[in-house]
Amino acid sequence: MGDQCPGRGVSQAPTAGTILGKLSDLPDPSARASDWNDGAVILVHRNGVVTAWMNECPHAQLRLSLTSGKVLLHKDGFIVCPIHGASFESESGACAGGPAGDDGLTAVVVRVVSGDVVAG
Ligand code: FES
16 A cells, blocks of 8 residues: 555544554654554654654644655654645654644653653
8 A cells, every 4th residue: 555645633642651663663764653543643763862743733633644654754854744744843843834833743752661662
């Protein structure tokens, strides 16, 4: 199956301790949807730092990931929404351009534990 436009985002955040994915599946730099809850969270690994955000663009509440789970991460570190092209800083989640205006991404606090990316 190729990359297709995503559907609606999922707004329920993971509880602390939830394993979202493996660090080994997230090369630096890259971004992808979580293994948890049908990709409800996106994971970003850049410059040695892992960040996570709810998989929902604030512009039209659609998913930031493609159906393959890939997330568009610009070489300058911006997460790019595949629907209308809004861009977000991968370290702060702030909108950097496009139709999302001043609305940024919703952060999910994560840490790496024994090779897993874990919420909380
Ligand atoms: S849904 Fe993301 S920019 Fe419109």
